[in-house]
Amino acid sequence: MTAASTAITNVRVFDGQQVSEPRTVVVEGALIASATTATTTVDGQGGTLLPGLIDAHVHLIDRADLAKGADTGVTTMLDMASHLERLAHLHGLPDLPDFRSAGIPASAAGGMQTTRMGFPLSSIVSGPADAERFVTERLAEGSDYIKIIVEDPHIMGTAALDAGTIAALVASAHAHHQRVFAHVTTVPAVQMATNAGVDVLTHAPIDAPLDDALVAQIKAQGIISVPTLVMMRSVAALALPTHRPGSDFGHALASVRALHHAGVPVLAGTDASSTPNSPFRIAHGTALHEELELFVSAGLSPTEALQSATIRCADLLDLSDRGAIIPGRRADLVLVTGDPTADIRATRAIQGVWIAGTRVR
Numbered sequence: 001m002t003a004a005s006t007a008i009t010n011v012r013v014f015d016g017q018q019v020s021e022p023r024t025v026v027v028e029g030a031l032i033a034s035a036t037t038a039t040t041t042v043d044g045q046g047g048t049l050l051p052g053l054i055d056a057h058v059h060l061i062d063r064a065d066l067a068k069g070a071d072t073g074v075t076t077m078l079d080m081a082s083h084l085e086r087l088a089h090l091h092g093l094p095d096l097p098d099f100r101s102a103g104i105p106a107s108a109a110g111g112m113q114t115t116r117m118g119f120p121l122s123s124i125v126s127g128p129a130d131a132e133r134f135v136t137e138r139l140a141e142g143s144d145y146i147k148i149i150v151e152d153p154h155i156m157g158t159a160a161l162d163a164g165t166i167a168a169l170v171a172s173a174h175a176h177h178q179r180v181f182a183h184v185t186t187v188p189a190v191q192m193a194t195n196a197g198v199d200v201l202t203h204a205p206i207d208a209p210l211d212d213a214l215v216a217q218i219k220a221q222g223i224i225s226v227p228t229l230v231m232m233r234s235v236a237a238l239a240l241p242t243h244r245p246g247s248d249f250g251h252a253l254a255s256v257r258a259l260h261h262a263g264v265p266v267l268a269g270t271d272a273s274s275t276p277n278s279p280f281r282i283a284h285g286t287a288l289h290e291e292l293e294l295f296v297s298a299g300l301s302p303t304e305a306l307q308s309a310t311i312r313c314a315d316l317l318d319l320s321d322r323g324a325i326i327p328g329r330r331a332d333l334v335l336v337t338g339d340p341t342a343d344i345r346a347t348r349a350i351q352g353v354w355i356a357g358t359r360v361r
């Protein structure tokens, strides 16, 4: 037994697959241990211990964004466009979620990212010959993956990246062993991004549901979906220049149902952001619990919804040191009252949160 260890007793444990009978989980240092006794004890009072939740689509500005995650059981955040230099001092702090970041996203001249969202002109990729410049700049800045804004060129004209440029960005990112996340909110954008061979489609279209052929293509190419339903519900309610009139959140729900049914991994992400330039305010932390509830309404079981924010996300997105309550994994933990595999809303009844073994709530 080490000097600092904690036994969380009388908890049912969602290990990433199923919920156990009440037992004890011991944390030693930053990791889950195989021991059964410890120097301090926390009575779990018959609640359920979950792996810390992972939000696979946020935008980070400052410490307060991360603190909201810690307070709501979100222990890892994947930022999908931010100013990296403002976040560097927030890595590795013991009471805040761990995070990764895309840095600046690739977009076309005249797109919303530079005209409205405040990203610098180096965000603009002028054509296929400019793709390698964009990717190497991001790697030099410390981006953990590459984000590409893919819009429907029939609506956005030259303010949308063309197919050749998207393909060149994917080729360059893959040559540097970087995963590519594509922002896609229309079916034509999903088709373009899929044809270009991106790794993750983030957002779910609201202009129409994905048809069977496109779902089959996404499945065949091994692409992951992070649909951000909580954001798309807000987007569908507003007239945006990126969309024709008639957008419907029901299309996004239908697409998630179809993707999940086809076996495409669907991971939980919210698009949470506190930036004043964003058209919406999706709250860090609490929005992830809402996303899990929307996944259940789209046809995932509560267990599948939990997996989408824990073990499945961890294993698919290079976070396999966490996401499950197994000895040796990071002690990112959420203690809740009730059983979220029976009623997903139980994830909101939080009694305790640990990040890498440090209790933060």
Ligand SMILES: [Zn+2]
Binding pocket: 057, 058, 059, 080, 081, 271
């Ligand atoms: Zn986003």
